[in-house]
Amino acid sequence: MPTPIITQNVVFKGQPRPRSGVYTIKLSSACEILQVPMTQAIYQVYTVGDKWQVSVQPTGGALQIIYLEVTTQAKMDFAINSTPPTFNMEICLLKSLSKTPTYTLRVSMTDSTGTNIKALAPNTLLRLT
Amino acid sequence: MNALVKTTQQFIPVVLGERFSFKADDQEYSNAQLQDIQGGSALIRTQAGQTEAISLESMRLLVTLEPNDRNDNTSTATAVASGGELAIGFPLAGLGLKAYTRQYGGIYGLPEPAFQGAVPELPPSGAPSLTVVTIAVPVVMEIWSYSDGSQNVNVYPADSYPGFRAGPPSRYIPGVTRGEFEQNDKLPQHDAIFRLSYS
Numbered sequence: 633m634p635t636p637i638i639t640q641n642v643v644f645k646g647q648p649r650p651r652s653g654v655y656t657i658k659l660s661s662a663c664e665i666l667q668v669p670m671t672q673a674i675y676q677v678y679t680v681g682d683k684w685q686v687s688v689q690p691t692g693g694a695l696q697i698i699y700l701e702v703t704t705q706a707k708m709d710f711a712i713n714s715t716p717p718t719f720n721m722e723i724c725l726l727k728s729l730s731k732t733p734t735y736t737l738r739v740s741m742t743d744s745t746g747t748n749i750k751a752l753a754p755n756t757l758l759r760l761t
Numbered sequence: 762m763n764a765l766v767k768t769t770q771q772f773i774p775v776v777l778g779e780r781f782s783f784k785a786d787d788q789e790y791s792n793a794q795l796q797d798i799q800g801g802s803a804l805i806r807t808q809a810g811q812t813e814a815i816s817l818e819s820m821r822l823l824v825t826l827e828p829n830d831r832n833d834n835t836s837t838a839t840a841v842a843s844g845g846e847l848a849i850g851f852p853l854a855g856l857g858l859k860a861y862t863r864q865y866g867g868i869y870g871l872p873e874p875a876f877q878g879a880v881p882e883l884p885p886s887g888a889p890s891l892t893v894v895t896i897a898v899p900v901v902m903e904i905w906s907y908s909d910g911s912q913n914v915n916v917y918p919a920d921s922y923p924g925f926r927a928g929p930p931s932r933y934i935p936g937v938t939r940g941e942f943e944q945n946d947k948l949p950q951h952d953a954i955f956r957l958s959y960s
Contacts, residue, residue, distance in 0.1 A: 635804065638804060641816075736786045736788050753814060754801075754815060754816045755815050757786040757819070
């Protein structure tokens with residue numbers, strides 16, 4: 633299986649990311665837009681039916697999947713042609729999480745079986761406020 | 762007996778395929794395997810078989826040295842300390858290093874250091890190909906060389922270092938930046954090992 637491609641760090645739209653340390657997300661009443669930087673390499677390994685998955689894991693706790701998307705060629709085309717190339721995900725479950733712990737956010741793109749990872753973003757330490 | 766002392770940040774080479782334990786993003790990873798490096802992130806396969814990408818800057822080694830059951834003053838490095846990030850432990854296997862702790866009152870009556878290790882083996886040939894992990898800083902290391910060729914490394918948290926009371930060190934080793942370390946990664950393995958273990 634090819635080595636998964638690591639993307640650049642993900643960003644929540646409108647929420648500046650620190651150079652290092654905990655990424656604090658100020659929750660709004662709306663869903664948050666998670667932006668995954670796209671590259672030609674990711675675009676080229678993508679095939680129809682691949683899935684994006686976003687999960688959070690509180691420190692010392694169990695992992696929880698908060699977003700799944702079986703994406704389409706049209707959405708991947710749109711992502712690679714946007715400026716800068718970005719795949720956007722509308723994450724609505726963040727609001728349901730406790731604000732007490734910090735979370736490790738994981739984002740990956742797998743094949744249709746969900747087992748073979750094609751791309752993934754570096755883990756991000758999140759704090760919700 | 763000869764002794765050196767220094768305070769510095771450590772940079773540890775980890776080779777592709779090697780297993781090591783670390784903390785990152787508030788998570789502890791025990792016996793993870795390094796699979797790739799891409800753009801400042803490490804591709805890791807966890808002990809449970811999960812694949813994750815982790816920013817190199819967020820990784821901190823988490824290995825402590827604990828005595829084993831044998832009463833021969835030796836131990837193996839154990840994965841993942843329960844507390845604190847300070848450790849000299851790192852993937853000792855394959856690096857020509859052995860570590861141990863000794864149950865005694867400390868050198869010349871000094872308090873027992875937080876971590877100890879010994880380096881009785883010559884390093885293997887061949888230079889490490891990747892530098893991916895940093896040890897949390899700052900630390901103070903005492904490096905003792907004995908007439909039988911072995912060395913003992915005492916590692917203290919910098920803020921609790923008791924001082925070098927057994928006599929002045931023969932020399933100080935300057936700390937290195939990550940860039941300097943990576944440049945010196947091209948040095949022969951012996952030098953690289955010296956840096957990864959003490960510098």
